[in-house]
Amino acid sequence: MNLLTKTSLLITTVALTVLMAGGVIFFLSTKEMINKQVDKELISEMHFVMRSFDNLVHGRDTVFYEELTIIPTDEIISPVARFRDTIRLNVFDNKYHTYRALFFGFRKGGNNYKIEIFKSLIDSNTLIERVTLVWIGMSLFLIVAIYFLNKLIFKSTWKDFFEILKLAKSYDLKKPHKKVLLKESEINEFASLNTVITQLLERVERDFNNQKELTANTSHELQTPLSIIRMKAELLLQTPDLTSEQVRLISDILATTDRLSRLNKSLLTISKIENNQFRETEKISLHEKIRSLAGQFKELIDEKGLKISMTLEETTIEIHPLLADLLLVNLLGNAILHNPVENGRILLELKNNILKIANTGDHIELDKENIFHRYFRQSKNPGSTGIGLSIVKKICEYYDIDLDYRYRNNLHTFILDLSSLYTS
Amino acid sequence: MLILIVEDEKELALSIRDYLKGIQDITCDLAPNFSKAVELTELYSYDCLIVDLGLPDGDGLEIIKKVKTEDAQTGIIIISARDTLDDRLKGLNIGADDYLTKPFHLSELQARIASVLRRIRFDGKSILKEGVLEVDTVQRKIKVNGKEPDLTKSEFNILEYLITNKNKVVTKASIAEHILGEYSDMYSSYDFVYTHIKNLRKKLVELGCPDYIKTVYGTGYIFETA
Structure with a gap:
């Protein structure tokens, strides 16, 4: 997984979670607010009902309106207003709708009534629906926007990083003529990454060069002593009256010295190639x-x-x-x-x-x-x-x-x- | 014959001197540094200079330039650890007669000196004589009792090499290097040297030449006249 995918995924996940949680809270609080408003209205209607009870009852036993029921009852019901959510058949469109209801007990002329006032929630539900839809739409838009914004920001802020990466990748210690030139970055972290990489490469190169120099110098310095051994052995071979055993020993010294010389010469050649001393063609x-x-x-x-x-x-x-x-x-x-x-x-x-x-x-x-x-x-x-x-x-x-x-x-x-x- | 060895490595210079000492009428002077070399070349007229290029107080090439302008008859052989073609060409262009890369066999150096001296002082000495044997180093032919046996190129080279190093033990490795050049490194055995020498001796002895070439305990050969 690359860096962009990883950050995009992370940001989108977080945004989605936040938006979803926010949506739920928003939804609940909107609903709560609407309920409170409705309840307030219901209470003011309750006072109205109590004030104009006689007019409403109008001598009837029971009042059964769409939004108001007054039912005589034997129970004694608390006169304190209580709320409930309920479903009722709407006479206009003959469909069941959700209603907010307020009920309380009322005492008039020795009779007990249970009065219930209803308020259709059809409008507020529509409102919540709309609000939710808008919310979801906005969330989707926001996520898409965040995704692209992230991509954009990513590209501009990490540009230097990828450049450094590219240069570092193309670096080849064995080809010193292909030097890595790191660009300056205005972002501190990348600037210090730059510095660190440059220092690291410098150290690697220095070590490598030291190593090469050691080989080159050693082989170079070995040439003279090897020459001396060889010449002395050759001179020794000229001594008169040598026994066959002595000649054999000298000849072994010569052969071994030759081998060492060859090895040394090869090492020297390798370090010369490594030191780029064969540039002409x-x-x-x-x-x-x-x-x-x-x-x-x-x-x-x-x-x-x-x-x-x-x-x-x-x-x-x-x-x-x-x-x-x-x-x-x-x-x-x-x-x-x-x-x-x-x-x-x-x-x-x-x-x-x-x-x-x-x-x-x-x-x-x-x-x-x-x-x-x-x-x-x-x-x-x-x-x-x-x-x-x-x-x-x-x-x-x-x-x-x-x-x-x-x-x-x-x-x-x-x-x-x-x-x-x-x-x- | 007067030879100057310009070499800062004392043991190398001494070894060269010791080896050359046994040959004919050679006298060797040693110069361990640039200034001594300049001083000596101003004092004496040398037949041959053996010059190491890397001196502590100067460049050997400068000595060569100087000597060559003063006396073009001086033979000059560079001995150097530097073995690139460039170094070689530089040395030869400046007037050196030969270039020998270290490490080298002393017998090879002796052969080079002999060859350079022959080339420089072209006074009829291009023919090496040893009793009935005559080696013409220019025509690359030999005569034994007036007869000319057919020698292969390698056989001739070996004979010439042994004669220039006469009465010295010459190792098989050095003979191999002499006739094959730098690629003798690649050879694991020097059996071909034995084959060539066997044939060479046969050809010489058949024409009545004394068998000068002796084997030294399987290590090398010696052209023995003493």
């Missing part, structure tokens, strides 16, 4: 790039005895050249690295801006949720640092490339939709 013919890359990997493809088949349509995209390299090298490299030595195949297809890189490999589908995460490694392949695909993912995110993984017929396929980079 160039037109690159992707099919040529893939071909030349496949050529560069020839040594390894041949060594593993892999069969590579390429179906490449001419495609030109706009991308940073280094990121294009990284993207393809990591994908193709993975396709080679995780390929079994016997009867391995690699299929490269570029068609309608869709790039598919498929390779044979372990007969297990990769965990789609996790393969793009840093350091996630499904295979125990010593050559993999577990970071290649997260670089691929980062680049895809950076360029809004749709990246998908599929496993079918023992082919692990990575599918990239490069439409966002297409250039004619």
Whole structure:
């Protein structure tokens, strides 16, 4: 339920209840007022009747008029006026109507009479009916008016709020070039909401940047010590008369240092992408790039005895050249690295801006949720640092490339939709 | 041959010097900062400068500019942690002969120095001689006892690499990186290096060349003349 519906519903419910209660009270009090008026009239008529009793009776035993009955009685009835509501047949239209009646006992010439005066309520009932109708009509009008008024007020007062909401929704931490600019609001609450959100975003951004800087700085600072270790190990390897055991140890140090260097380099690359350091783009013919890359990997493809088949349509995209390299090298490299030595195949297809890189490999589908995460490694392949695909993912995110993984017929396929980079 | 290493990281500079020390007639000077480098280049005429760009008191590029205007015959190799294409182009445009990204193998640096020096001082030394073996680094061909065996591109590159680092243990990883460039990262094994070297040795020995290339306990190779 949205805010407008909720408030509208609430306001209408409250208004309806108030109007209904008000209606009942109004109805009752009107009726009461009319009754009082009628009673007053009846009392003045009672005095009139008492004054002109003889004229009215006129020697008759009983008087039976439409609005007055005088009936002799043996009972002794209190001379105090009492009221009651009753129904009587109206002689004019021969219908029963409600009447207000006043009765009292009267004593004249040793006889007791019960005198009752009636007053038709037909007029006052009509009045109440009319009043009620008007009331209901007014209430309906009021509710409709309240509904629309609420909508109107809602729109004008909450306008800033929805603007803030829209901007906050469009905020993407990973795309710092799409900064959120919040508008000033003249409503205090929204102004402070604005401030709070701005501060929050600033803090999030600051933390994010600190995090990024930490990674970037750490990787940068690690380069030199890594270089030193590597060089010292290389120098150590030049020592004359080393035993095979010593050479093996040095070689292990070198291999591990290389691995660490690779990892570090990848981390540095990721933080560079995150830091938006690859803004420039160039037109690159992707099919040529893939071909030349496949050529560069020839040594390894041949060594593993892999069969590579390429179906490449001419495609030109706009991308940073280094990121294009990284993207393809990591994908193709993975396709080679995780390929079994016997009867391995690699299929490269570029068609309608869709790039598919498929390779044979372990007969297990990769965990789609996790393969793009840093350091996630499904295979125990010593050559993999577990970071290649997260670089691929980062680049895809950076360029809004749709990246998908599929496993079918023992082919692990990575599918990239490069439409966002297409250039004619 | 006089080489100046401009590098603020002492251990790196020392390692480079130690490695180069064992090769031919190389003498190395060290400059740990910009001002020292300027001072030394004014005093001596170096054959080759190895320059780190990020110095504490100045930009390495300025030294290169200065040296190149004074003596264009000086070979210059940039060693830098910055690895973007922009940085590379900037360095090469200013007059550097080569650009090596840190971390690098010392054997690779040695090969680059040799290559730069050959290019700069083009005085017939483009042919590396080792007994009956002649390696023509310009024609990219070799001769053994006057005969020219057919080497593949990789085999030639490996041979050239080993010869420039002769009597040094060169690791398989460094050979792989030398012939494959930056993508050698992707390789999980260096078996192809073994294959190439096996073929190379066979071709050389068949023509009566001594078997200079020795395996070092499965870790690397050495072109041994001593």
